[in-house]
Amino acid sequence: MTRLWMAGLHLAELFVSSLVHLLYGLYIFSTAVAGDLSQALNESLFKSNVNVGVKEEEPKGSTSAADLPPIVLVHGIFGFGKGRLGGLSYFAGAEKKDGRVFVPDLGSLTSIYDRARELFYYLKGGQVDYGEEHSKACGHSRFGRIYEQGHYPVWDEDHPIHFVGHSAGAQVVRVLQQMLADKAFSGHENTSENWVLSVTSLSGAFNGTTRTYLDGMQPEDGRSLKPISLLQLCRLGVIVYDWLGVPWLKNYYNFGFDHFNMSWKKRGVRGFVDCLLGNSGPFASGDWILPDLTIQGSMRLNSHLQTFPNTYYFSYATKRTKKIMGVTVPSSIPGIHPLLFLRVLQMSQWRLPQDTKPPYKGYRDEDWWDNDGALNTISMTHPRLPVEHPSQLVVKDSDCQPMQPGIWYYKIVEGDHILFIVNRERAGVQFDLIYDSIFERCRKHAFRKTPPTLPNQAEH
The missing domain is CATH 3.40.50.1820 (Alpha/Beta hydrolase fold, catalytic domain)
Incomplete structure (x- = not known):
């Protein structure tokens, strides 16, 4: 009975910890969205007040930016790169x-x-x-x-x-x-x-x-996930996100798994369940970033x-x-x-x-x-x-x-x-x-x- 009680307590702690981290993630995401809207509003309201700089002509024989190796x-x-999360x-x-x-x-x-x-x-x-x-x-x-x-x-x-x-x-x-x-x-x-x-x-x-081990990777092999962990919540969230495949949302932010074809149009309900059960998709094959x-x-x-x-x-x-x-x-x-x-x-x-x-x-x-x-x-x-x-x-x-x-x-x-x-x-x-x-x-x-x-x- 004591072991069962301790196991239940441990599961409850994991759930609360995961929930807190999930809420933090939602907070950061919503802050980014609010920042995008604020930035867009400021630009539209005060665009006329922006000073346009005049680029000075470079001396003859100098190396221009276009001639330099890119960074x-x-x-x-x-x-995310340029163009995501509203800029x-x-x-x-x-x-x-x-x-x-x-x-x-x-x-x-x-x-x-x-x-x-x-x-x-x-x-x-x-x-x-x-x-x-x-x-x-x-x-x-x-x-x-x-x-x-x-x-x-x-x-x-x-x-x-x-x-x-x-x-x-x-x-x-x-x-x-x-x-x-x-x-x-x-x-x-x-x-x-x-x-x-x-x-x-x-x-x-x-x-x-x-x-990675604190978040849910097994320290024994560095490949598999613990049954109950923050990364399991992440896995489920990504699968649902990609299966729904909402175009405007994926244009705003994309986890990058398009080549796994996990959307409902390509997999259907059966494929969705298959991904959730860990039988297919990036989390089944290990072809995602956490194992690395x-x-x-x-x-x-x-x-x-x-x-x-x-x-x-x-x-x-x-x-x-x-x-x-x-x-x-x-x-x-x-x-x-x-x-x-x-x-x-x-x-x-x-x-x-x-x-x-x-x-x-x-x-x-x-x-x-x-x-x-x-x-x-x-x-x-x-x-x-x-x-x-x-x-x-x-x-x-x-x-x-x-x-x-x-x-x-x-x-x-x-x-x-x-x-x-x-x-x-x-x-x-x-x-x-x-x-x-x-x-x-x-x-x-x-x-x-x-x-x-x-x-x-x-x-x-």
């Missing part, structure tokens, strides 16, 4: 700091692999090809969205790109670079790792996170990913914990977003269940206690599992001057996981300092070799 900002889990900026307007920036809209919950494929065709153009073997294994259509015109169709080794990835977006870029090196895109046999000039990571998910964010899943990905000798790498690892008498605790209440405070506390105390096999040899719980509410700081510095990649800690700017390719320079930043996205006011001056340094670094390494001859130079 691509890649969002993380539950993220809300995932990167809090940082894209306006440079005249040559792209913000692609990729699947917010799709796997790292699928998102890397989508990113390639977003830039190069054409119809997204997920690959025949992968598509069959995961039970979805081989082909996806069509880009009639790529955002950077000239992309090649002579016209490389700078990438900036937040959270899982950083790992997406690494997978894409490996695909380029492996010439993994049909019809594009000339790709190489040198198409990527630099990779900058903001709280990058390189080695997984213990939060477990420690085990990240190790599976990392075992095939390289750090390349001609690419510049820089990583900002965030941290919102400190040690008091040997105990890891949240570093401050005001400095942590309310949505993340509970998770910072939980992650700083998380322990692998005693009867569970460690994810790797030498694993220690305490190594993973420093965190930012979503990722562990140890995971964000540089790729280290299952093999550690070349790295160097940066305390002051001179530590990476001159910057060398093929090395992961990393800096520890005091901040939570969403400090540098969505809400610019929270980050304050630090927001501009970080992004200014990123864009300055990208422009300093504008060309891997000697700059190409520009049209206005060829005349002389």
Whole structure:
């Protein structure tokens, strides 16, 4: 009787915790909608008062923004690109700091692999090809969205790109670079790792996170879901959302599972039930992002990913914990977003269940206690599992001057996981300092070799 009572109490606690997080999610979503409406109203009312700046003519012989390699900002889990959420900026307007920036809209919950494929065709153009073997294994259509015109169709080794990835977006870029090196895109046999000039990571998910286990992934395998958990609620919500397939709502925000054809028009009621029972769809095949964010899943990905000798790498690892008498605790209440405070506390105390096999040899719980509410700081510095990649800690700017390719320079930043996205006011001056340094670094390494001859130079 006591065991039954304890089990019932545990289920009740899980339900309440999940409900609280769900309400937080609804709050953030409704706030975004209200912000969109407010922004649209202000623009319509005060449009006549906006001063239109006159662009100064660039000096003859100078390099214009159009001649520079573009900078691509890649969002993380539950993220979105330009045009979603009524025009809300995932990167809090940082894209306006440079005249040559792209913000692609990729699947917010799709796997790292699928998102890397989508990113390639977003830039190069054409119809997204997920690959025949992968598509069959995961039970979805081989082909996806069509880009009639790529955002950077000239992309090649002579016209490389700078990438900036937040959270899982950083790992997406690494997978894409490996695909380029492996010439993994049909019809594009000339790709190489040198198409990527630099990779900058903001709280990058390189080695997984213990939060996945708190939210519902099984720590035993890093693949399956616990029967009752926050992620189970998320799974059910996504299935219902995609099955209803309301056009205007999906245009506003899309989880990215269109290639799984889960709408009622294509699956019907029977297919809907099949997805709910876990017999089909992305959650049945494991082709979604959470398995990739477990420690085990990240190790599976990392075992095939390289750090390349001609690419510049820089990583900002965030941290919102400190040690008091040997105990890891949240570093401050005001400095942590309310949505993340509970998770910072939980992650700083998380322990692998005693009867569970460690994810790797030498694993220690305490190594993973420093965190930012979503990722562990140890995971964000540089790729280290299952093999550690070349790295160097940066305390002051001179530590990476001159910057060398093929090395992961990393800096520890005091901040939570969403400090540098969505809400610019929270980050304050630090927001501009970080992004200014990123864009300055990208422009300093504008060309891997000697700059190409520009049209206005060829005349002389």
